[in-house]
Structures are given as C-alpha cells and as structure tokens.
Amino acid sequence: MFKLTPRTTVTALALGLATSVAAAQAWPTKPITLVVPFPPGGSSDALARSLTTSLSQSLGQPVIVESKPGAGATLGADYVSKAKPDGYTLLMGAVHHTIATSVYKKLPYDFEKSFAPVTTVALVPNVLVVNSKSSATDVKGLIAQAKASPGKLTYGSNGNGTVQHLIGTQFAALAGVDILHVPYKGSAPLTTDLLGGQVDMSFDTLTPVVQHIKGGKLRALAVTTAKRSTTLPDVPTLAESGLKDFNQGTWFGVLAPAGTPKDIVARLNTEMVKIIQSPEFKKRMDEIGAEPVGDTPAQMATQIKDDTAKYAKLVKDAKVAID
Template identity: 80%
Template sequence: MSKSRIFRQAGIATALTLATTLAGAQNWPSRPISLIVPFPPGGSSDVLARSLTDKLSQTLGQPVLVESRPGAGATVGADFVAKAKPDGYTLLMGAVHHTIATSVYKKLPYDFEKSFEPVTTIALVPNVLVVNVKNSATDVKSLVAQAKAAPGRLSYGSNGNGTVQHLIGTQFASQTGVELLHVPYKGSAPLTTDLLGGQVDMSFDTITPVIQHIRAGKLRPLAVTTAKRSSTLPDVPTLAESGLKDFDQGTWFGVLAPKGTPRDIVVRLNAEMVKIIQSPDFRKRMEEIGAEPVGNTPEQMAAQIRGDTAKYAQLVKDAKVSVD
C-alpha cells in the first residue's frame, strides 16, 4: 500500500472520529451524568455538590447524580474520573486536597494538572479551628498552653493524610511550637462525630460540616485559618490575628472533567454552572453553610491549580509529609 493511500486512510479515520465526537457533543447530554465526590457524604464537598446538581439537573434536562467514592485523601475518586471516558458523563468534584496529593503521594496513578479539564471553581470555604465545648480553651493562646503542658496528648482530626486539614495542623504545630497527635479520617462526617463525642480534641475542618454544631453550642470556634475573617463567623478571629504570622489557608471546591472531554461540553458546563453559582438562591445557600461562591473560567481554575500545586509542594516538603 502506498504512503499516500495510508495517509489518506488515516485522514479519513481521524475525520470520522472527530465527526463522531462532535456529534456526540452536540447531542449531549442524552442520559444521566455522574458527579463523583471523593469524600463520604456529609462534608463540604458533598453539600456543595448537591446544592449545584439540584439546579444543574434542571438546566441540562438530565439527572446529575452525586456519587461518593472516598478514600486515600480524595485520590480514589479522582483516579476513577481520570480513567473515565471523556464524554461529559463523568465529572469530578475536585478540591484543594488534590493539589496537595500531587506532592504527598509518591505514586499517584494520574496527574492532576494533566489528567483533567477544569470546568469551574464552585466556592471557597474557610477552615476553622474548633474544639469540643467541654474543652476549657477559649482562644488560641489557651489551647497552645494546653498543648505545651502535655506534648503529644492533644489530637486533631483531618479528612485524611495529605489533605489541607492535615497540613494546616502541621503548620499550626510548627508555628506555635507544640506537638499534636494527627488522627486521619475518611471525611468530615466521621471526623465531626468523633469531635462531638470527644474522641479527638480539635479539628481544622471547613466551616460547612461544623457550623450547625457551633450554632448549637456543641463546638467552640477559636480561629479561622484564612487571612480574612469569615462573614459566617464574623466574631471569630483569624489565626494571624491570634499570633500566627501570615497564616492563610482555606479550601476550594470545583468541577473537573476527564482530559479530552470535548471543548463545547466543557464550555456549556461552565456556562450553566456559573449561571447557577451567581444566582441569588445559590448565594443564599452558600451563606448558610459558610462558603463563598466563585464561578470562574476553566482557564482561571487551571491557573489556580498550578499555583496551589507549587504552593503546597513547599509546605509538604517543610512538613516532611509523605504517603506511600
């Protein structure tokens, strides 16, 4: 067979593949869509996912189903989506945790920057240092005094090794000169249950899973971990205000699709999601759970991922955190 015929056949095959992809994209969605949440139900990612998909199902004309696939610091769910068919029917609820995992895990089966198509960041959620109300600490200073009086006795829970809560804990311990016991969980729901029961002494989780317990007087907030105070907890100081210089950590959540998902599907997903995120009803819901709505472009989200990946690589190195 001549080279020209081979090239001609290859060109025809490529054109047919492109035509099929475009046709599929034009008919999308024609069946239910799965949004994979890599944490157990009850946490910020789950609440945000359901707040978004309730409206998204209506605008797309197909059910958008929330599916929980927790494990290994949110990497199990991410790996599932990375290997899914890039047809717009399997999406990931990504989070800042995934940018940290890039440095924490020695062998990840995917590349967070290269294996996904960013769609949009849904919201930023400040983290908050909370203790059980049975703990006598009323501020960061008194909590640090407790920790120094009993090195290694006070424990803090996180959503898993290598998550942002874990790194906030290591940074807090480093800056205050205390020794804390880290207790990793698979998500916010089991962590909060144990915090309420006294099995762990404190957490640096996002506001969403603990706000109802703060309002009920069962958990006491000592400080938020972001540079600015939270509008949801305006009377709670920041860690920087509490003496931890330049402390600024928070958690973002957003939607990503597998790499290779047709551009027009990504563009439509972005447009529909941003419209929902900017709506008064959604903003009101975010205020209730302590989240700050974002709704940016895929390019802005990609830049955010690049920046956080580099930022946390240094924090992971300084904290000597690694997972095999």
C-alpha cells in the same frame, strides 16, 4: 493497500471533527455522575448536591452524586481519571488533590494532566474548633494547654495529605507545640468524634461544623484564612490570634477526565456558572459558610498549578509523605 493522500487525510480529519461536534451537540442523552471523593456529610458533598439539583434541570438529565471516599480523596480522583472522557463522569475536586501530588509517592494519575478543569464552585474557610467542654476558650489558651502536655492533644483531619492535615502541621510549627494527627475518611466521622470528645480539635472546613458552632456544641477559636468569615464575623483569624501571616482555605471545583470534548466542557462551565452566580445558590452558600466562585476552566487550571507548587513546599517543610 490503501494509502492516505493529503486530500483523504483532510477529509478524514473533517469527518472526525464533524462527528465530535455532533456528539457534543447531542450531549447529554443520559444521566451524569458527579463523583465526590469524600463520605457524605462534608463540604464537597454539600456543594455537589447544591449544584446538581439545578444542573439536572438545566441539562435536562439527572446529575447523580456518587460518593467514592478513601486515601485522602485520591481513590475517587483515580476512578474519574480512568473514566471515558464523554462528559458523563465528573469529579468534585478540591485543593486536597493539589496536595496529594506531593504527599503520595506514587499516584496512578497526574492531577494537572489527567483532568480537564470545568469551574471552581466555591471557597470554604477552614476553622479551628474544639468541643464546647474544652477548657480552651481562645487560641492562646489552646497553645498553652498543648505546651503543658506535649503530644497529648489530638487534631483530626479528612485524611493524610489533606489540607486539614497540612494546616495542623503548620499550626504546630508556628505555635511551637506537639499535637497528634488523627486522620479520618471525611468530615462526617471526624465531626462525630469531635462532638463525642474522641478528638480534641480540628481544622476542618466551616460547612460541616457551622451548625454545631451556632448550636453551642462546638467552639470556634479562629478561622485559618487571612480574612474573617462573613458567616462567623466574631471569630478571629489565626493571624489575629498571634500566628503571623497564616492564610489557608479550601476550594472545591468540578473537573472532567482529560480528553473530554471542549464543547462539552464549555457547556458544563456555562450552565454551572449560571447556577453558581444565581441568588438561590448564593443564599445556600451563605447558610453553609461557603463563598461561591464560578470561574473559567483556564482560571481553575492556573489555580491548580499555583497550589500544586505552593503545597509542594509546605509538604517538604512538614516532611509529610505517604507510600
């Protein structure tokens, strides 16, 4: 029977490390898939496509955007968490995933432990919008309308447990109104119904609605962040509109399955940050109302940890739970 000695153990570890380093240096040798856990047409999809066009060139391999929507973005996350940790399957994650940790009673993955953060791509303000035919021209008017018809006005979100859902519950609590939540599978179907008048309002990210706002089909009443959006500088914040200290936004970032070699994560971070900080990418972000970030894996991990704790409290206060 073969027995390991200290020398053979060290040799084996060295060989394993050498093999891992060699594999990382050779990467990538085939196409990479970036999974977007929402339907096409939303902020995550727009950011993913803006990023992968240049990333394909810098890595020398195609980076394919694949949509896997459902269950408040958790289906796509679950798929990536179970993928081989070799750098060929990535997730376009979002703040929604830090919320899902508290909202869903049973998740098949642990967002903090099942993924290796790569970088935050961008921050996107959320905006309270109504159809241009709505009689509400400001937040005060919308609140008055909601109080006059309790439980009649509806707000759409990207799904149960998403940041739009929680923004809606927080808005209702602070404004003292009863509004009905209507969950969708993503921004595209939500925006379609908002334009068609099937839902009264939404607190979606700016990206999928900005062109409709500028085109006059939707009316922006307020942004949900502490500061006004540079894309819509004339639109007040909810805090300015009377809802004190309201400050909620949405970040999007790339993650790999836990266990992905650190050299590959570092390479991904380096290449992505170069793109995110480029003038071309920043110009594209201005067009869709996003603010480019490009931080380190450690900084993104801290953001995830902090937001998980922050939204756990909001979820508890709002009594939101999904089986």
